[in-house]
Amino acid sequence: KAGVTQTPRYLIKTRGQQVTLSCSPISGHRSVSWYQQTPGQGLQFLFEYFSETQRNKGNFPGRFSGRQFSNSRSEMNVSTLELGDSALYLCASSLESSGEYNEQFFGPGTRLTVL
Amino acid sequence: SQKIEQNSEALNIQEGKTATLTCNYTNYSPAYLQWYRQDPGRGPVFLLLIRENEKEKRKERLKVTFDTTLKQSLFHITASQPADSATYLCARPGGSYIPTFGRGTSLIVHP
Numbered sequence: 001k002a003g004v005t006q007t008p009r010y011l012i013k014t015r016g017q018q019v020t021l022s023c024s025p026i027s028g029h030r031s032v033s034w035y036q037q038t039p040g041q042g043l044q045f046l047f048e049y050f051s052e053t054q055r056n057k058g059n060f061p062g063r064f065s066g067r068q069f070s071n072s073r074s075e076m077n078v079s080t081l082e083l084g085d086s087a088l089y090l091c092a093s094s095l096e097s098s099g100e101y102n103e104q105f106f107g108p109g110t111r112l113t114v115l
Numbered sequence: 116s117q118k119i120e121q122n123s124e125a126l127n128i129q130e131g132k133t134a135t136l137t138c139n140y141t142n143y144s145p146a147y148l149q150w151y152r153q154d155p156g157r158g159p160v161f162l163l164l165i166r167e168n169e170k171e172k173r174k175e176r177l178k179v180t181f182d183t184t185l186k187q188s189l190f191h192i193t194a195s196q197p198a199d200s201a202t203y204l205c206a207r208p209g210g211s212y213i214p215t216f217g218r219g220t221s222l223i224v225h226p
Contacts, residue, residue, distance in 0.1 A: 004158070033209070033214070035214075035216075041218075042216055042217065042218035042219065043159070043204065043206075043216035043218075043219075044216075045209070045213050045214045045215070045216075048209060056209055056213060056214075057213075058213055059213075090158050090159075092158070102208075103161045103164070104161060105161070106158025106159050106160070107158050108156075108157055108158055109156075109157075109158055
């Protein structure tokens with residue numbers, strides 16, 4: 001079974017631009033979560049989608065948004081990019097909602113650099 | 116605020132020894148804790164989940180303990196190997212809560 005895939009793997013943008021990242025979960029997984037990882041803050045939860053609905057949301061500004069399609073694929077969008085948005089963005093999928101019982105499978109991440 | 120804290124200093128040990136990593140949590144009482152392994156340039160990989168009433172859980176060379184009095188979880192790797200070198204993350208799973216990860220501890224196993 002194929003793992004979680006994320007595209008693109010690397011991205012360079014300039015301040016003020018917007019970016020869209022894509023995540024394809026493991027087949028049959030209905031929950032997709034997004035995380036931001038930086039050396040200073042570690043791994044921080046952005047949001048979780050389950051059956052096309054946002055189920056949980058972290059403490060990030062409204063510039064960060066996401067959506068999930070009927071095939072469970074998910075996209076996240078960051079508008080008006082700032083230098084501090086440079087990070088590794090990770091997507092994780094699980095069978096059901098990312099509750100305590102559910103193992104999350106992470107993708108390889110998208111490395112975003114904002115210049 | 117609710118925090119999960121891990122030792123930021125790298126842990127260096129000799130091959131064959133037992134590695135012990137610490138995870139402390141403050142300002143809340145998680146019912147579950149998870150441990151992940153992350154290699155450079157890759158996403159985390161789930162290793163173990165332990166429930167607060169389990170006290171201890173094992174999987175092959177891995178052992179996790181959960182002490183609700185100390186608000187601490189310990190992660191042990193016995194008979195460590197250079198291939199065990201990675202960053203290990205402790206996490207409070209989501210569900211009703213926002214998933215929270217520690218910053219991870221880097222383990223370096225020397226041959």
